[in-house]
Amino acid sequence: MAIASAATGDGPRLGWLWALGLIGVAGTAVGLAGWAGATWWGVIALGAEYTVLRVGRGPVDVGAAYVAAGSILVAELVMWSLDARSPVVERPDATIRRLTHLAVVALGTLVLGSLIVSAGRIAHGPALTRTLAGALCAVAILAVVAWSSSARTSGRPSPDETS
Amino acid sequence: MTRHPSPKLAGYASVAGVFLVGALASGRPELVVIAAPFLVILVAGLLTTEAPEWTTLALDVERDRLIEGEAITLTVTIDAERDVERVEVVLPLPGDVAVDDGDAALAFHLPAKRRCTVSVRLRFPRWGVYPIGDVHVRAHDRLDLFRDDDRLDARRPVKVFPREEALRAIVRPARTQLHTGNQVARRVGGGIEFAELRPFVPGDVVRSIDWKATARRGSPWVRERHPERNTDVVLFLDTFSDVWTGTATTVERAVRATASVAGVYLERRDRVGLVSFGGVLRWLMPGMGIRQDYRILEALLDTEVALSYAWKGIEVIPVRTLPPKALVLAVTPLLDERSVGALFDLRGRGFDVGVIDVSPVVAGPEPDDPIDRLASRIWAMERDRLHRDLRRIGVSVAEWHNGEDLQRAVWEVEASRRSARLVYA
Numbered sequence A: 001m002a003i004a005s006a007a008t009g010d011g012p013r014l015g016w017l018w019a020l021g022l023i024g025v026a027g028t029a030v031g032l033a034g035w036a037g038a039t040w041w042g043v044i045a046l047g048a049e050y051t052v053l054r055v056g057r058g059p060v061d062v063g064a065a066y067v068a069a070g071s072i073l074v075a076e077l078v079m080w081s082l083d084a085r086s087p088v089v090e091r092p093d094a095t096i097r098r099l100t101h102l103a104v105v106a107l108g109t110l111v112l113g114s115l116i117v118s119a120g121r122i123a124h125g126p127a128l129t130r131t132l133a134g135a136l137c138a139v140a141i142l143a144v145v146a147w148s149s150s151a152r153t154s155g156r157p158s159p160d161e162t163s
Numbered sequence B: 001m002t003r004h005p006s007p008k009l010a011g012y013a014s015v016a017g018v019f020l021v022g023a024l025a026s027g028r029p030e031l032v033v034i035a036a037p038f039l040v041i042l043v044a045g046l047l048t049t050e051a052p053e054w055t056t057l058a059l060d061v062e063r064d065r066l067i068e069g070e071a072i073t074l075t076v077t078i079d080a081e082r083d084v085e086r087v088e089v090v091l092p093l094p095g096d097v098a099v100d101d102g103d104a105a106l107a108f109h110l111p112a113k114r115r116c117t118v119s120v121r122l123r124f125p126r127w128g129v130y131p132i133g134d135v136h137v138r139a140h141d142r143l144d145l146f147r148d149d150d151r152l153d154a155r156r157p158v159k160v161f162p163r164e165e166a167l168r169a170i171v172r173p174a175r176t177q178l179h180t181g182n183q184v185a186r187r188v189g190g191g192i193e194f195a196e197l198r199p200f201v202p203g204d205v206v207r208s209i210d211w212k213a214t215a216r217r218g219s220p221w222v223r224e225r226h227p228e229r230n231t232d233v234v235l236f237l238d239t240f241s242d243v244w245t246g247t248a249t250t251v252e253r254a255v256r257a258t259a260s261v262a263g264v265y266l267e268r269r270d271r272v273g274l275v276s277f278g279g280v281l282r283w284l285m286p287g288m289g290i291r292q293d294y295r296i297l298e299a300l301l302d303t304e305v306a307l308s309y310a311w312k313g314i315e316v317i318p319v320r321t322l323p324p325k326a327l328v329l330a331v332t333p334l335l336d337e338r339s340v341g342a343l344f345d346l347r348g349r350g351f352d353v354g355v356i357d358v359s360p361v362v363a364g365p366e367p368d369d370p371i372d373r374l375a376s377r378i379w380a381m382e383r384d385r386l387h388r389d390l391r392r393i394g395v396s397v398a399e400w401h402n403g404e405d406l407q408r409a410v411w412e413v414e415a416s417r418r419s420a421r422l423v424y425a
Helices: A002-008 A011-033 A036-054 A064-084 A092-122 A127-154 B007-026 B030-048 B211-217 B250-267 B289-301 B337-348 B370-392 B406-424
Strands: B002-005 B054-061 B065-067 B071-080 B084-090 B098-102 B105-110 B116-123 B128-140 B146-161 B180-184 B193-199 B221-226 B232-239 B271-278 B282-287 B327-332 B352-358 B396-400
Touching: A011 A036, A011 A064, A036 A064, A036 B007, A036 B030, A064 A092, A064 B007, A064 B030, A092 B030, A092 B084, A092 B105, A127 B030, B002 B007, B007 B030, B054 B128, B054 B146, B071 B084, B071 B105, B071 B128, B105 B116, B146 B289, B211 B221, B232 B250, B232 B282, B232 B337, B250 B271, B250 B289, B250 B327, B250 B352, B250 B406, B271 B289, B271 B337, B282 B289, B327 B337, B337 B352, B337 B370, B352 B406, B370 B396, B396 B406
Parallel strands: B065 B146, B232 B271, B232 B327, B327 B352, B352 B396
Antiparallel strands: B002 B146, B054 B071, B071 B116, B084 B105, B084 B128, B098 B116, B128 B146, B193 B221, B271 B282
């Protein structure tokens, strides 16, 4: 990003972009070296760099979904690499499931990011559309919470059964 | 079971929180887009996480008694009520145990109500007691926000007995005891081995008359025999010092030699005792049979070098451990003055003493450094002098180098005792 920005000749922001980019890379490197806590600072710095790049540059950027997918993949991969350093040997089925998990997370992030970007663009549209979108989101959140709660309690025996 | 959050939980919460605050502060919706996946995973993880319920968590050890160098299989069986995304089974192993097959730390996915087994084949290259069976199990939830640690403490001692060397002959004690055994006694009496012929005297059993000799000499002569008796042997194991000799330490070799010699004596129906003379004194009264063999082996498994500067002599050894007329066979590297002094004392008190010197000298080229070379020569001279001093007082000594056959050293001790008997007869 810093290199791209330098190519565009954006003088005042260049220092910030370089600094945040370096912090991001350094944080990830330290995270890979074994201190997991540094990874989050790296991810935050990279996100902040992207924000600095986007400040004052019009409406919401479609590329934000890709940045989000990249950020979460970086975090997940760093965690995986830290796990891989333990002497525990992973069976192939566990590796395949982890890869599948990564793919689902990346794809889900792209879909979710696109939805939020679309919602952001709708925010500039008519009030009725915004209200409908907000109501839909609220219903969806309630549905997710209800499903999760039922999934948690379905496996437990009822009080009558336990007594 | 202990539940604790993974580093992801705090990390994802921090990232989501910082980005959401940043989005509000900067007015940029892109930060919401970046925060969203972290937030969704966090919320979904918190709502769906559940501690695993093990239906089965068991450890099976193939057997708990084996000879060094042998291998056994350990099998962990695990089964859960619900699907567990990732289970890590870790079997901590002592340092000198080798994994022949399988993995002692394995991660896998555990489907609900499906039994999984983790097998690992372990080889024990050295004798000793190994507490095996402390199984650590860690379960990760689907989004890896929480980890549940569990432990199956099914520890049981796996006893690895020293490998015994085949011995065709052993050191024969000079004096025998009263019980019947395999050792031909020097005195005459009822037995199988021919001793001598003598003229018949009233009271002799007619069956003992040697008719050929009687016919030749014209008067009745009887045949005398040596009785077969057992003997008392006390194995004197020196554990004051331990020196690495290339592939094993002197104590490791001494324990193997002691186990081998004890086994052969017990097979011959001799009574065998044990004195482990070191920083910690251990002893076993002389006894016979297979039970005594196991007692000795189990006592040997506990052998270790305990550092001690306290002076110890044979007065600390219980009197009943050293029966009269017993052969004391010492297995020692002759490095510690206390054990050497004890050998001199035992001989001075009239015990029949033999020494297998577990040589701490490592075979190889002479050191390049002149000082080291000189030190090595002085040490070799001192050891030679010690051997001579022991032989002078009637203790037969044989040096047993690492890699050599124990039988050779035993033969050497026996041969020098035989020649000594001829000289002093």
